Amino acid sequence: MSEQTAQEGTAGIRRVVVVGAGMAGVQTAVALRERGFAGEVSVIGAEPHQPYDRPPLSKAVLLGKAEDSAFDLDFDALGVDLRLGCEVLGARPADHELDTEAGPVPYDVLVLATGAEPVTLPGTEGVPGVHLLRTLDDAERLRPVL
Ligand SMILES: Cc1cc2nc3c(=O)[nH]c(=O)nc-3n(C[C@H](O)[C@H](O)[C@H](O)COP(=O)(O)OP(=O)(O)OC[C@H]3O[C@@H](n4cnc5c(N)ncnc54)[C@H](O)[C@@H]3O)c2cc1C
Numbered sequence: 001m002s003e004q005t006a007q008e009g010t011a012g013i014r015r016v017v018v019v020g021a022g023m024a025g026v027q028t029a030v031a032l033r034e035r036g037f038a039g040e041v042s043v044i045g046a047e048p049h050q051p052y053d054r055p056p057l058s059k060a061v062l063l064g065k066a067e068d069s070a071f072d073l074d075f076d077a078l079g080v081d082l083r084l085g086c087e088v089l090g091a092r093p094a095d096h097e098l099d100t101e102a103g104p105v106p107y108d109v110l111v112l113a114t115g116a117e118p119v120t121l122p123g124t125e126g127v128p129g130v131h132l133l134r135t136l137d138d139a140e141r142l143r144p145v146l
Contacts, residue, residue, distance in 0.1 A: 014039045017098060017107035019088045021045025023053060025113035026071055029080045039108075041080045044100060048085035049136050057139040064143060068136060 016032060018025045021043050029041050045051060049068070056069035075082045089099045091110060098105045117134075124130045131142050 013037075013108045015107055016041050016109045016111065017105060018043045018111040018113055019098070020113035020115055021047065021051040021082070021084065022113065022115050024115065025111070026051045026073065028111050028113060029075075030073070030078065033078050033080070041078075042083060042105070042107075043075075043080055044083045044086050044088055044098075044105070046085070046087040047135065050084070051082070052136055054134070057136065058133060061136070061139045062133075062143055062146065 016029075016037070016039065018028050018041070022045075025043050025045070029043050032041055043051070050070040051073075053069045053071060056066060060066035061069060083100075083102070087101050088105075089101065091098050093110075096107055096110075098107065098110070118132055120132065131145065132138055133142055
């Protein structure tokens with residue numbers, strides 16, 4: 001899409017809200033700015049950490065070569081309203097509003113970038129020696145064990 005077409009396509013849209021502060025959500029916000037969208041952009045993530053890339057969790061972070069894998073981005077400079085540690089509880093499309101732990105959030109356009117949850121096996125929950133690796137917190141728990 002040309003830049004001109006991208007801007008025409010967002011005419012009248014004042015506020016984009018992205019749920020999920022992983023790779024997909026963050027790249028959506030970056031792409032909106034790169035393509036000249038001048039309205040409000042909010043990214044809401046349930047995790048408390050600065051948005052990070054997951055692949056290094058099973059590599060550099062697990063090996064102790066990196067403490068984290070946060071994206072090298074200045075969200076303030078991008079004009080992106082980043083809300084971390086805030087779970088979105090549901091959407092009310094008729095009202096164009098989300099319900100979050102911190103109260104309602106209005107939107108014109110909603111992007112769901114909520115990723116995927118790991119599939120666990122029955123009988124493995126809480127069993128010593130069985131680990132789940134998806135989040136930075138999981139990697140920090142697993143590193144000393146390995
Ligand atoms: C350990 C590990 C290693 C990996 N290695 C590789 C690799 O080497 N190469 C590769 O290509 N891929 C790899 N992947 C896969 C890759 O990381 C994923 O494909 C990618 O993270 C998907 O990004 P996403 O933004 O779609 O989802 P996610 O990374 O799952 O992000 C979604 C975010 O949304 C948030 N969220 C969900 N629901 C809500 C809600 N209701 N309210 C607020 N926030 C919410 C979650 O907390 C999460 O932070 C790896 C994954 C893991 C876990």
